[in-house]
Amino acid sequence: MTDEITPELFEHLVDLAAFAFYPTEAEYLRKELNNQLKAIHLLEAVPLDSNIPPASHGVPYTAQIRSGLREDTWEPCDNPDEILAQAPQIEDRYIIVPDIPHTELE
Amino acid sequence: MTLMDFSAFIVAQKVQNGELTAVEVLEAALERIKAVDGVPGELDYGELTEEDRQKVHAFITLTADRAYEQARKVDHQVKSGETVGPLAGVPVSIKDIFCVKGTPSTAASRMLANFIAPYTATPVERLEAAGALTLGKVNLDEYTYGSSTESSAFQPSTRNPWDPGRVPGGSSGGSAASVAAGEALLSLGTDTAGSIRQPAAFCGVVGMKPTYGRVSRYGLIAFGSSLDCPGPVARDVRDAALMLSVMAGGDQRDSTAAAIPVPDYLASLEGGVKGMRIGLSPEYMQITIPNPETGEVDIQPLPEEIRRATLHAAEALAKKGAEIVENVPMPNTIYGIPAYFVISRVEAASNLHRFDGVKYGYRTDSDFEDLKEMYRKTRAEGFGLQPKLRILMGMYVSAAQYSEQYYQRALRVRSLIRSDFEAAFDPKGATHLDALLTPTTPTTAFRMVDIYGDTVLMQYADQLTVPANHAGIPGISVPGGLDSDGLPIGIQLLAPDYHETTLFQAGYAFEQATLNADWRKVKPEVLR
Structure with a gap:
């Protein structure tokens, strides 16, 4: 049986996920992904009538259980500097983002 | 016997009426932690020592200062005749997937090892407001992704108090182990596929996954947002009911938290099971073993001791007046x-x-x-x-x-899984059950390292618990006996949306029916 996630597809997914890998790690991950997909293929045997809707959640989300939107009021945050202090790089209370890859237009 | 062998319910009563101080209780908790827990989990931990292999390692971060401050506040309130909360002086541990203001909130990942939460999760805030003492943060699988707690970036990972050579289950392994070992009287866990119920079963404690939305997810570091449920881990059903009653209810900061009234779980606890219709399903009395090479699954009978314990629970409930309904069809369980x-x-x-x-x-x-x-x-x-x-x-x-x-196919299969429960619980349906009784897990606690790494087999540890997460319904795991290795077996009860009351009543009735059973007298190895 050929692997569904080929080394090329794996590289593509890794790129989309914004990761990088050591070769040994990659081998393990690709094997586990393929094994999980084999388990997932069990779903193909399920007869699904066209009237069975997708369920994005189990419990019905009805008007009775919704708490409704909050009042749109300003609430001060008591510790903004503590929050900012957790950013790896800040300057004048701005979070610094490294250079974004871009192309200069002529 | 120390204070940590009492239930949370009793301890809170004794603190409320001045028989005990919260500081005394806290000191008993810290003493127990010192005796059984060993080194806390940390990044880049080296080789485990022989001593490490005998300890529980539930905690990543102890917050003793925070707990002392809370304890002194409770004691001051009691002394000055003020009303204190229903969890006054009760030491709790918090799965380290919840934000607690001013404390490291790591998700057991290197990614968040240095993160200090700037706010407190709603369920924690409610526990603290009820007088609980926050002992600290307990270990879990990294971001909750596992069923053994071994994938934590913080090692040594938690070990099972009943046999430290075995896993505590997961992902709320630190929660279940800390309660089983009497380090905390209650613990806050989360359940996305069984992450409260499976470790509760492995560690011989009570664990409940409430209905999706019953407890706010505000401040919970999210995994599967349509599946995640915060819930209680406790040593008995009354304590779990007490804890849920404090945490449950709508929350303006989580739009998926159900804004409906929370029943008085303690008041109805002793309501009994007379007339209750409790089902047994053949699909839950078998286990699915995947073959990772082919993707095929083998259907095998449950391990005999787990099957016997489940049937014994049915008999005990029947003796208390429940009507046992056999052969309830749950055909889509296998797709969970x-x-x-x-x-x-x-x-x-x-x-x-x-x-x-x-x-x-x-x-x-x-x-x-x-x-x-x-x-x-x-x-x-x-x-x-x-x-x-x-x-x-x-x-x-x-x-x-x-x-x-x-993805679209899986979401539609999820509808089918939900429809199995809707049919079983339909008051006008053939079975019109109040609850379904099943084993919690396909095996008892497995050995450390044995399964870790095989992500398919590890996921199948949740095969009997995950359908409730897909469906959103509540489930509870209660201790149901010990196997021949002396390891706890968990019994699961499942009920319709928002019917936690039924689960507490049935769980409590079973507990009362087996109060004098020999297996209830056995203590976890680390406490012997």
Whole structure:
């Protein structure tokens, strides 16, 4: 049986996920992904009538259980500097983002 | 016997009426932790020592100062005749997936090892407001991704108090182990596929996954947003009911928290099971063993001791007046894990994109040219293998060209799983059950290292618990006996949406019926 996630597809997914890998790690991950997909293929045997809707959640989300939107009021945050202090790089209370890859237009 | 052998309910009563001080209780908890817990989990821990292998290692972070401050406040209130909360002086541990203001909130990941939460999760806030003493944060699988707690970036990972050579289950392994070993009287866990009930079963304690939305997820570091449920871990059913009654209810800060009244769980606890219709399903009395090479599954009978314990529970409930309904069809149970492999991964991948080394948490120490390279290096170094696997799978099965085949199909199978429960619980249906009785897990606690790494087999540890997460319904695991290795067996009860009351009543009735059973007299190994 050929692997569904080929080394090329794996590289593509890794790129989309914004990761990088050591070769040994990659081998393990690709094997586990393929094994999980084999388990997932069990779903193909399920007869699904066209009237069975997708369920994005189990419990019905009805008007009775919704708490409704909050009042749109300003609430001060008591510790903004503590929050900012957790950013790896800040300057004048701005979070610094490294250079974004871009192309200069002529 | 120490104070930590009492129930939370009794301890709170004794603190409320001045028989005990909260500080005394806290000191008993810290003493127990010192005796059984060993070194706390940490990053880049070296080889385990022989002593490490005998300890529980439930905690990542102890917050004794916070707990002392809370205890002194409770004692002051009692002394001055003020009303104190229903959890006055009760030491609790918090799964380290919840934010607690001013404390490290790590998700057991290198990615968040340096993150100090700027706010407190709603369920924790409610526990603290009720007078609980927050002992600290307990270990889990990294970002909750596992069933053994072994994938934590903080080692030594938690070990089972009944046999420290075995796993405590997961992902709320630290929660279940800390309660089983009497380090905490209650613990706050989360359950996305069985992460409260499975470790509760492995550690011989009570664990409840409430109805989805019964407890707010505000301040919970998200895994599968449509599946995650915060819930109680306790040593008996009354304590679990007490804890849930404090945490449950709507929350303006979580729009999915159900804004409906919370019944008085303690008042109805002793209501009994007379006339209750409790079902047994053949689909829950078998186990599915996947063959990773072929993807085929073998259906096998349950291990005999687990089958016997489940049937024994049915008999005990029948003797108390419940009507046992056999052969309840739950035909889509077998699809629970395959559907979960898809749905949970898509949600996890989406939730994990926020960890990028920009706003908080880990950022790579190595050089980088630009933002993209910083992301890659940060995420490669910050995430362990399990989060990486989930992100990759989530991206694959939700990609435009594969989504119909995988994600959309899994969501429709989820409807079928839900419809099994709707049919079983339908008051006008053939079985019109009040609850379904099942084993919690296909095995008792397995040995450390034995399964870790095989992500398919590890996921199948949740095969009997995950259908409730797909359906959103509540479930409870209660201790139901010991196997021939002396390991706890868990019994699960499932009920319709928002019917936690039924689960507490039935769980309590079973507990009372087996109060004098020999297996209840056996203590976990670390306490012998």
